[in-house]
Amino acid sequence: MLYADSTRLFPARNFLTISNPRRVPLHRIRGAAMIVALLAAFFALAPFAKAAPNFGANVYIFNPTMPLTQIQATVDAIATQQIPNQFGTQRYALLFEPGTYGSTATPLNFQVGYYTSVAGLGQSPNDVVINGSIDVYNQCSDGSCIALTNFWRSLSNLTINVTNPTFGCYTGEFWAVSQAAPMRRVLVNGAATLMDYCTSPSFASGGFIADSEFTGGSIVSGSQQQWITRNSNIDGWSNGVWNQVFSGVIGAPAQCFPGTLPACGGNPYTTLATSPVTREEPYLYMDSSGNYNVFVPAVQHNSVGTTWGSGATPGSSIPISKFFIAQPTNSAAQIDVQLLLGKNLILTPGIYNLNLPLLVTRPDTVVLGLGFPTLIPENGIVSMIVLPSKGVMVSGMIFDAGIPNSPLLLQFGTPLGASSSSDPSALQDVFFRIGGAEPGQATVSLSVGSNDTILDDIWAWRADHGSGVGWTDNTADTGLVVTGNNVTAYGLFIEHYQKYEVIWAGNGGTDIFLQNEMPYDPPSQAAWMEAPGVDGWAAFKVTNNVTSFKGYGMGSYSFFNQGINIYAANAFEVPPTLAKSSMNDLLTIFLSTSGSGGILNVINNTGGSSTIANPDTPVTVVSYP
Numbered sequence: 145m146l147y148a149d150s151t152r153l154f155p156a157r158n159f160l161t162i163s164n165p166r167r168v169p170l171h172r173i174r175g176a177a178m179i180v181a182l183l184a185a186f187f188a189l190a191p192f193a194k195a196a197p198n199f200g201a202n203v204y205i206f207n208p209t210m211p212l213t214q215i216q217a218t219v220d221a222i223a224t225q226q227i228p229n230q231f232g233t234q235r236y237a238l239l240f241e242p243g244t245y246g247s248t249a250t251p252l253n254f255q256v257g258y259y260t261s262v263a264g265l266g267q268s269p270n271d272v273v274i275n276g277s278i279d280v281y282n283q284c285s286d287g288s289c290i291a292l293t294n295f296w297r298s299l300s301n302l303t304i305n306v307t308n309p310t311f312g313c314y315t316g317e318f319w320a321v322s323q324a325a326p327m328r329r330v331l332v333n334g335a336a337t338l339m340d341y342c343t344s345p346s347f348a349s350g351g352f353i354a355d356s357e358f359t360g361g362s363i364v365s366g367s368q369q370q371w372i373t374r375n376s377n378i379d380g381w382s383n384g385v386w387n388q389v390f391s392g393v394i395g396a397p398a399q400c401f402p403g404t405l406p407a408c409g410g411n412p413y414t415t416l417a418t419s420p421v422t423r424e425e426p427y428l429y430m431d432s433s434g435n436y437n438v439f440v441p442a443v444q445h446n447s448v449g450t451t452w453g454s455g456a457t458p459g460s461s462i463p464i465s466k467f468f469i470a471q472p473t474n475s476a477a478q479i480d481v482q483l484l485l486g487k488n489l490i491l492t493p494g495i496y497n498l499n500l501p502l503l504v505t506r507p508d509t510v511v512l513g514l515g516f517p518t519l520i521p522e523n524g525i526v527s528m529i530v531l532p533s534k535g536v537m538v539s540g541m542i543f544d545a546g547i548p549n550s551p552l553l554l555q556f557g558t559p560l561g562a563s564s565s566s567d568p569s570a571l572q573d574v575f576f577r578i579g580g581a582e583p584g585q586a587t588v589s590l591s592v593g594s595n596d597t598i599l600d601d602i603w604a605w606r607a608d609h610g611s612g613v614g615w616t617d618n619t620a621d622t623g624l625v626v627t628g629n630n631v632t633a634y635g636l637f638i639e640h641y642q643k644y645e646v647i648w649a650g651n652g653g654t655d656i657f658l659q660n661e662m663p664y665d666p667p668s669q670a671a672w673m674e675a676p677g678v679d680g681w682a683a684f685k686v687t688n689n690v691t692s693f694k695g696y697g698m699g700s701y702s703f704f705n706q707g708i709n710i711y712a713a714n715a716f717e718v719p720p721t722l723a724k725s726s727m728n729d730l731l732t733i734f735l736s737t738s739g740s741g742g743i744l745n746v747i748n749n750t751g752g753s754s755t756i757a758n759p760d761t762p763v764t765v766v767s768y769p
Contacts, residue, residue, distance in 0.1 A: 227258070235259045381396065480503050576590060
C-alpha cells in the first residue's frame with residue numbers, strides 16, 4: 145500500500161540479544177553447538193521493521209508491489225490539483241523505488257503539474273522503468289492552448305518505455321514546458337516532443353535537458369522558442385525557432401547560426417562539441433539493502449554524452465544519516481544548528497518562512513530540495529548564505545522574495561574562499577521569483593562570489609503576472625551578479641529585472657545559453673536609463689575589468705507594453721578589448737506587434753535593431769568582437 149508519510153516497511157528481520165529464550169545453560173554450549181543455539185535464539189525473536197526517513201506527508205514513495213490502480217489514482221489526484229495551481233502553496237515529490245511499473249497491456253500514464261518533482265530512486269536511470277508516459281500538456285484558457293507558463297516541475301532518474309498507443313494525437317512522451325522544468329538523467333525509448341501540437345497555438349518558451357538519452361527518433365522541438373540540451377544522447381532534433389543550444393550532445397545538429405542561412409533551413413543551432421566543465425545534480429537513491437543515500441556526481445571536463453550510458457556515474461555516495469531532513473515546520477535556527485553540526489540538508493516539500501538566513505559554513509555540503517521547497521525571507525534578510533567556495537552543491541528549490549526588500553536572496557560563496565577546479569561548487573535547478581506567488585522585493589536575486597562555480601539551469605524571474613506585480617511593486621535591480629573567476633553557466637533564464645539583468649564581473653567566465661526578456665513595464669524612457677544619453681539597460685553586462693569571457697547562444701527580447709516607445713540601446717555590453725570572437729551567436733527579437741519601442745543594437749552599438757519594423761524576427765550577431 146501507499147504511505148502518504150513515506151513510511152516504508154521492509155521484510156521482517158530479527159536482531160540478536162544476549163537473552164537465552166530456550167534456557168540452555170551457556171556453560172554447556174561449546175563450539176558448533178554454541179553457534180547453533182545462538183542462531184536459534186536470533187531467529188526466535190520478534191521481528192522489527194525498518195522505516196524510511198520521514199520525508200513528510202507530501203513525498204510519495206511507490207514500489208513495484210503496489211497495485212498499479214492505486215499508484216494511478218494517487219498520481220492522477222495530485223495532477224488534477226497541481227496542473228492549474230500556478231501560484232499555490234502545495235508541493236509534491238513522487239518517488240519510484242527500483243523496479244518496473246506498468247506494462248504494454250496496462251501502462252502507467254500520468255501528467256505532471258506545478259511544483260511536482262518525479263524521480264526514480266535507482267542509482268541508474270535503468271533501475272526504474274515506467275511502461276507508459278509522464279507528460280506535460282498545453283494549458284487552455286479562452287480558446288488558447290499554450291505551454292508558455294508550464295513552470296516549476298521536473299522529471300529525473302528513470303526510464304520511460306513510451307506506451308500510450310490509444311492516446312490519439314497524444315501518442316508519445318509529451319514534455320511541453322517552459323522555464324524551470326528540467327529533465328535530467330532520463331532514458332526515453334519512443335517518440336518524444338517538447339511541444340503539445342495537439343491543441344493550438346501551442347506556443348512554448350524554452351527549457352533544459354541534461355544527462356539524458358532519447359532513442360525514438362528526432363525530438364520534436366516544434367514551437368519551442370529556445371532550448372538548451374547538455375551532455376545527452378539524441379537520435380536527432382527536428383526544428384528550431386530562435387535559439388537552440390547543444391553542449392556535449394551526441395547526435396546534436398551541426399552548428400548553424402543564424403537560422404536564415406540556406407543550410408539551416410530556418411533552424412538556428414548553436415552546437416558545442418563538448419561541455420567545458422560540468423557537475424550533474426545530486427540525487428536521492430536506494431541501495432540494494434533498502435538504505436537511502438544521496439549520490440554526488442563528480443566533476444567532468446570537456447565531456448560529451450551521459451554520465452551513466454556506459455557504466456556507473458562517477459562520484460560518491462553520502463548516507464542519509466548524514467543529512468538533516470527539514471520540514472517546513474522547522475525554524476531557520478533549527479536548520480542552522482544542524483548545518484553547524486556538520487549535517488548536509490534535505491528540504492522536503494513546502495514553504496519555508498525564514499526569520500534568519502540559512503548558513504552553509506562547511507565545504508562539500510549538499511543542500512538538496514525535494515518537491516520544489518520554497519524559501520521566503522522575513523524582515524528583509526538574505527534567505528541563504530553559502531560561505532565556503534569548494535564543493536558546495538545547492539539544487540532543486542525556489543527562492544521567493546518577501547516584504548520588505550531583501551538586498552539579496554542567495555549569496556553563493558566568496559572570492560576569499562579556497563576554490564577548487566577539481567571539486568567545484570554548483571547550483572543546479574535553482575529558481576528565483578520577485579512577485580508572482582506573493583508580493584516581494586529584492587535588489588539582487590543571486591550573487592556568485594566563489595571561483596570555479598558551475599551554474600546549471602537558473603531561472604531568475606521578476607514576475608510579469610500574478611500577485612504584487614508592478615513597476616513600483618515587485619522591484620528588483622538584477623537577477624544575477626557574478627564576481628567569482630572561472631564561473632561556467634549553462635542555461636541562464638533571467639527575465640524582467642529593472643536594471644542590468646546580469647552583471648558578470650569575474651574573469652575567465654563562460655555562459656552557454658541565455659534567454660532574457662527585458663522588463664515589460666518601464667513607465668517612461670526617463671525612468672529606465674542606464675546613463676544620461678544611454679537608453680534603457682543592457683540585459684547582459686560584462687564589466688570593464690574583465691579581460692576574458694566567452695558567450696554562446698545568447699538571446700534578449702523586448703516587449704514594452706505601456707503603450708509608449710521604450711528603447712534599450714544595447715542588449716549586450718562587453719569590454720571591446722575581449723579576445724576576438726569571445727561572444728558567439730547573439731540575437732535580439734521584438735516579440736509582439738502589441739509592444740512598443742525595442743532594442744536598438746545587439747551588442748556595443750553593433751548589429752541592427754529589433755522594433756515594430758521587424759517583429760518576431762531575430763536580429764543576429766554571429767561573432768564579436
